[in-house]
Amino acid sequence: MELQSLSSSLRHPQTRADVIWSPPIEPSVKLNFDAGFCGTGKKSWSGHVIRNEQGEILGASYRRNEGISSAFEAEALACVQGLRFAADLGFTNIVVEGDYCSVIQKLCDTADDFSTIRPLIADAKRLALLFRSCRFAFVGRNGNRVAHAMAALGRRDQVDRFWVEDAPSSALLAADEDRRLLDPP
Incomplete structure (x- = not known):
């Protein structure tokens, strides 16, 4: 009975088919980030895309990272790098989305963080202060496909790359x- 009670009180996540990218509300832009991770090589690849309310790409990038100990760290670093990219491009109102729920929870949490990614979460929160408005949100994997594509491209390249109004x-x-x-037909 206790198990049934707990199960019915839990929010069940949307199925992957239900998750799609949604545009930001103007004047905000949306930064999606993702990371790939190779534990044996202690490497990661960060992918970022910034889009407007029409879904047009305003900026895109990928970066290679060395000395990364976990996927958890790789995702937090991808967020920090994406925020720096958005700040460098001069955006002032931003919604930041990622598909690693634990990282997004830490970015939204006001309690003290004692996790291994504490320095990266602190960096991201400091960078968020550079924007007039900055909000962090979780999005399912299907809502983060462009950032995932950027991270996958970074894995195959030997250098960091950045695009403005292109990708x-x-x-x-x-x-x-x-x-x-x-906009389905």
Whole structure:
């Protein structure tokens, strides 16, 4: 009986098919970030995409990182790098989305953080103060496909790359698909 009571009180996550990217409300832009991680090589790849209310790409990037100990750390670092990128491009109102729930929870939490990624969470929160408004939100994997595509591209490249009002073709295709899902025929 106790198990049934707990199970019925838990919020069940949406199925993957129900999750799509949603545009920010103007004047905000949306920064999506994601990371890939290789434990044996202690490497990660961060992917970022910034889009406006029409879903148009305003900036995209990927970065390679060394000495990374976990996927948890890789995702937090991807968020920090994405925030720096958005600040460098001069955006002032931003919604930041990632698909690693624990990282987003830590970014939203006001309690003391004693986790291994504490310095990165503190960096992200300090960077958030550079914006007029900055909000962190969790999005399911299907709502984060463009950032995932950017991180995957970073894995295959040997250097960091940045685009302004453009992106590699695989990211552009994923962004076009997101726009089609928003406006079905």
